[in-house]
Amino acid sequence: MSAICFYFQVHQPYRIRKYRVFDIGNSHEYFDSPPGDRLNNLEILQKVARKSYLPANRLFLELLHRHPRLKLAYSLSGVVMDQLAEYAPETLDSFRELAATGRVEILSETYYHSLSFLYSKDEFAHQVRLHDQKVKTLFHQIPKVFRNTELIYNNELGRYMEKMGYTGIIAEGAEHILGWRSPNFLYRPVGTQKIKMLLKNFKLSDDIAFRFSTRGWSEYPLTAPKFARWVSAVNGSGDIVNLFMDYETFGEHQWEDTGIFEFMRYLPGELLKHPDNYFVTPSEAVKKLPAVGELDFPFFVSWADIERDVSAWLGNPMQDDAAGKLFALESAILKTRDNQLISDWRKLQTSDHFYYMCTKWFADGDVHKYFNPYESPYEAFIAFMNVLQDIRMRLEAVSKSKKITPKKIITSTQ
Amino acid sequence: MPLKVLMFGWELPPYNSGGLGTACYGLTEALANQNVEITFVLPQRVNVKADFMKLVFADLEGFSWPDFQLNPYDTLKLLPPGVNPELARDLVAAVHLYAKRAAAIAKKGKFDLIHSHDWLCFPAGVVASDVSDRPLITHVHATELDRSGGNGTNPVVYAVEKHGMDKSSAVIAVSQFTKNLLNTYYQIHPEKVDVVHNGVNTADFDIPVDDANPLQTLKDAGFKVVLFVGRLTLQKGPDYLLKAAKRTLEYFPNAVFLFVGSGDMESQLINQTIQMGLSDRVMFAGFLRGKLLTQTFRSADLFIMPSVSEPFGITALESVAAGTPAIISKQSGASEALGHVLKVDFWDVEEMANQIISVLNYPSLHTALKVNGKAEVKKISWSAAASKTIDVYKKVLSRKK
Numbered sequence A: 001m002s003a004i005c006f007y008f009q010v011h012q013p014y015r016i017r018k019y020r021v022f023d024i025g026n027s028h029e030y031f032d033s034p035p036g037d038r039l040n041n042l043e044i045l046q047k048v049a050r051k052s053y054l055p056a057n058r059l060f061l062e063l064l065h066r067h068p069r070l071k072l073a074y075s076l077s078g079v080v081m082d083q084l085a086e087y088a089p090e091t092l093d094s095f096r097e098l099a100a101t102g103r104v105e106i107l108s109e110t111y112y113h114s115l116s117f118l119y120s121k122d123e124f125a126h127q128v129r130l131h132d133q134k135v136k137t138l139f140h141q142i143p144k145v146f147r148n149t150e151l152i153y154n155n156e157l158g159r160y161m162e163k164m165g166y167t168g169i170i171a172e173g174a175e176h177i178l179g180w181r182s183p184n185f186l187y188r189p190v191g192t193q194k195i196k197m198l199l200k201n202f203k204l205s206d207d208i209a210f211r212f213s214t215r216g217w218s219e220y221p222l223t224a225p226k227f228a229r230w231v232s233a234v235n236g237s238g239d240i241v242n243l244f245m246d247y248e249t250f251g252e253h254q255w256e257d258t259g260i261f262e263f264m265r266y267l268p269g270e271l272l273k274h275p276d277n278y279f280v281t282p283s284e285a286v287k288k289l290p291a292v293g294e295l296d297f298p299f300f301v302s303w304a305d306i307e308r309d310v311s312a313w314l315g316n317p318m319q320d321d322a323a324g325k326l327f328a329l330e331s332a333i334l335k336t337r338d339n340q341l342i343s344d345w346r347k348l349q350t351s352d353h354f355y356y357m358c359t360k361w362f363a364d365g366d367v368h369k370y371f372n373p374y375e376s377p378y379e380a381f382i383a384f385m386n387v388l389q390d391i392r393m394r395l396e397a398v399s400k401s402k403k404i405t406p407k408k409i410i411t412s413t414q
Numbered sequence B: 001m002p003l004k005v006l007m008f009g010w011e012l013p014p015y016n017s018g019g020l021g022t023a024c025y026g027l028t029e030a031l032a033n034q035n036v037e038i039t040f041v042l043p044q045r046v047n048v049k050a051d052f053m054k055l056v057f058a059d060l061e062g063f064s065w066p067d068f069q070l071n072p073y074d075t076l077k078l079l080p081p082g083v084n085p086e087l088a089r090d091l092v093a094a095v096h097l098y099a100k101r102a103a104a105i106a107k108k109g110k111f112d113l114i115h116s117h118d119w120l121c122f123p124a125g126v127v128a129s130d131v132s133d134r135p136l137i138t139h140v141h142a143t144e145l146d147r148s149g150g151n152g153t154n155p156v157v158y159a160v161e162k163h164g165m166d167k168s169s170a171v172i173a174v175s176q177f178t179k180n181l182l183n184t185y186y187q188i189h190p191e192k193v194d195v196v197h198n199g200v201n202t203a204d205f206d207i208p209v210d211d212a213n214p215l216q217t218l219k220d221a222g223f224k225v226v227l228f229v230g231r232l233t234l235q236k237g238p239d240y241l242l243k244a245a246k247r248t249l250e251y252f253p254n255a256v257f258l259f260v261g262s263g264d265m266e267s268q269l270i271n272q273t274i275q276m277g278l279s280d281r282v283m284f285a286g287f288l289r290g291k292l293l294t295q296t297f298r299s300a301d302l303f304i305m306p307s308v309s310e311p312f313g314i315t316a317l318e319s320v321a322a323g324t325p326a327i328i329s330k331q332s333g334a335s336e337a338l339g340h341v342l343k344v345d346f347w348d349v350e351e352m353a354n355q356i357i358s359v360l361n362y363p364s365l366h367t368a369l370k371v372n373g374k375a376e377v378k379k380i381s382w383s384a385a386a387s388k389t390i391d392v393y394k395k396v397l398s399r400k401k
Helices: A041-066 A078-087 A089-100 A121-139 A155-163 A202-209 A224-232 A260-273 A282-288 A317-328 A330-336 A339-347 A351-355 A377-401 B019-033 B091-108 B118-132 B144-148 B155-166 B176-186 B216-220 B238-251 B266-275 B290-299 B314-321 B349-361 B363-377 B382-400
Strands: A002-010 A072-076 A104-106 A145-147 A168-172 A186-189 A196-200 A240-246 A277-279 A291-295 B003-008 B036-042 B054-057 B113-117 B136-140 B170-173 B193-195 B224-229 B255-260 B282-286 B302-305 B326-329 B342-344
Touching: A002 A224, A002 A282, A041 A078, A041 A089, A041 A260, A072 A078, A072 A089, A078 A089, A078 A121, A089 A104, A089 A121, A104 A282, A145 A282, A155 A168, A155 A186, A168 A282, A196 A240, A196 A282, A196 A291, A202 A224, A202 A240, A224 A260, A260 A277, A317 A351, A317 A377, A317 B363, A330 A339, A330 A377, A339 A377, A377 B349, A377 B363, B003 B019, B003 B091, B003 B118, B003 B382, B019 B036, B019 B113, B019 B314, B019 B382, B036 B382, B091 B118, B091 B155, B113 B118, B113 B382, B118 B136, B118 B155, B136 B155, B136 B382, B144 B155, B144 B176, B155 B176, B170 B176, B170 B382, B176 B193, B193 B382, B224 B238, B224 B290, B224 B314, B224 B349, B238 B255, B238 B266, B238 B349, B255 B290, B266 B282, B302 B314, B302 B349, B314 B326, B314 B363, B326 B349, B342 B349, B349 B363
Parallel strands: A002 A072, A002 A240, A002 A277, A072 A104, A145 A168, A168 A196, A186 A291, B003 B036, B003 B113, B036 B054, B113 B136, B136 B170, B170 B193, B224 B255, B224 B302, B255 B282, B302 B326, B326 B342
Antiparallel strands: A186 A196
16 A cells, blocks of 8 residues: 655745845835836736646646545645735635645645744744644644745754644655665654654656656656556555645646646546555654654755755855844844834745855856846845845834843944 | 968057957967967067967058057047158058058968957958958957947948958857847848857966055055946946946945046046045046056955946956956846856946945855856856867868868
């Protein structure tokens, strides 16, 4: 018997507009690029909703009706839920419709799709709670399984999430961690008692997410029967096949004309043709399947790039500077109890801002460039740092008026 | 058998007035290293060291270095009085005289190809190609449209440029930017034009900063130095930088703007500086060269190339090679070759100031641009340019057979 677990990631950041030095102190609107601009969040969200989220939701709803045994899982960042509510409420409704089938599980993550676990455990825990509340309000579910931003994971996170009461956690099935072991089983994070770990089968997941429309790929074109055969081949040598991918795979990364929707329309039926295959959600998998061993992640692993580490977001001087200065403001910002200021500060924590500052292979042009709405990593950094400077000035103003004297507010940019 | 190339140039360093001489030197040295035998012709006898190729002087009468500098960028400059009017009455006449001498030079040796740099040498190349029946390659480092900045294009120069390119078997453009311009304004078919980016010898700019560093006093006084290097002409956009300087200083008073170079806008710029009340923050250093210039590149905090129309802009490469981050205009060929610089439309003074202030203000941005830029510019070498040039040679020769 082999379980099949689909989990789709839904996320869009609040992209920072072209915010110049001259805006500091004059404008606190950081995320409102003009219409037609490549950084206009409303237009991007509506485009992605139109091309991807809405048609994909419609398809999966139809599939859930046709296949009573089909099950799915989604993780939606808080910032995408907010943007959907504001810019595309009908799309948010269609996600709620999916959840209402009772066969769609919503996972837990940080509200701001942030890197907070790497900088502040308090801030991290707070964002996880915020997110779970939002999920409860919108989808009437209490998430039991956690996935961290970009599947960034290490042993410490596993232990931390067990303490927070989660039964499962998701990570990348990275070869350099797994070695001879298979991603097709559940494992136990080092130093934990109960929590179980689900690993992304990156080979099969990426066959859909990345290679589906690659004409130079020896398996092109990928058909539903062929892919179902590959999944079924795991029977006997694994408990579960975890197919984890960005939801934008459907219609945005792989355009409709690649046939991705048609592929998906037939895939569940093809998978169910094999009598031993069955679908599970992550929390069901955790309940049903045993952890076959301990897995040691001594350093951070993610699902990004060939490196599968955190070097897409942190490590170059700009990224480290920006993140360090952002999180240095934490206690002073929280003390103000100024909700707008706190929310703006948190929106800056979204991992995408740091991804846009990545200079790895920038000049050669690659996936980073494709996913970067800024002209260069340097422009992304300039906008971010200018906004941070404005946040500092607001912080000073609020602190003065409230007569709070934070121990240390960095006023210089140096 | 090595390829034998007869090349017509106008200047070589240190007797150069700009990037044309630098480019010719860098390219010929790298071509020689790749086994190309070059006979390089200069209009006048000068004491240039270039032992990797054979130098030939056309000995044009009527002017001589350095008393009179025939500046390739001053298209209409008249010769001083007292010069034989039959010979080189003005630059255009000198160009045609150069072409006359080219016939004899071309007959003296056996060459596979003729290679001519910019309009000054195009007529010479056409004549040499005719008398020797060897194919001509014209190499465009700048056009009359760039030099005039859109104002008052000289029709004679334009005609010389177009005629030279029309008579060529192939045209080399220093950028896609220039290639597009040749297609739009000169009707040169894109298939005839190959883009060969200029390069830089990074080692020349990786020298230690010592007492000769002319900026030390400013830096000791706590100033950040923003550097401009280029002719003070419409084409180079120094007036836009001046406006950006004013905006920058409102937010970052501890900056100094240093303009290195001379040109017909110099007095206008100085007057503007005084009127804008910036005379204690904007300085004009005149023309610098050699070690002094390299030291200036290295010790500046930021380099700006705000050109209105820049076929390439070797100074951008030199600055990055020297470890000084650069802001360059999008209207430049160098912006095609460089990724790790900041890019701006020359007219967008607000954005230019935003970028200047950001680089001066955020040390991690400065570091990232410096480190990534230095790594990148190593790949933009003259040897890469020479390899591409040889490809063009081979293409032309194979067609001829």
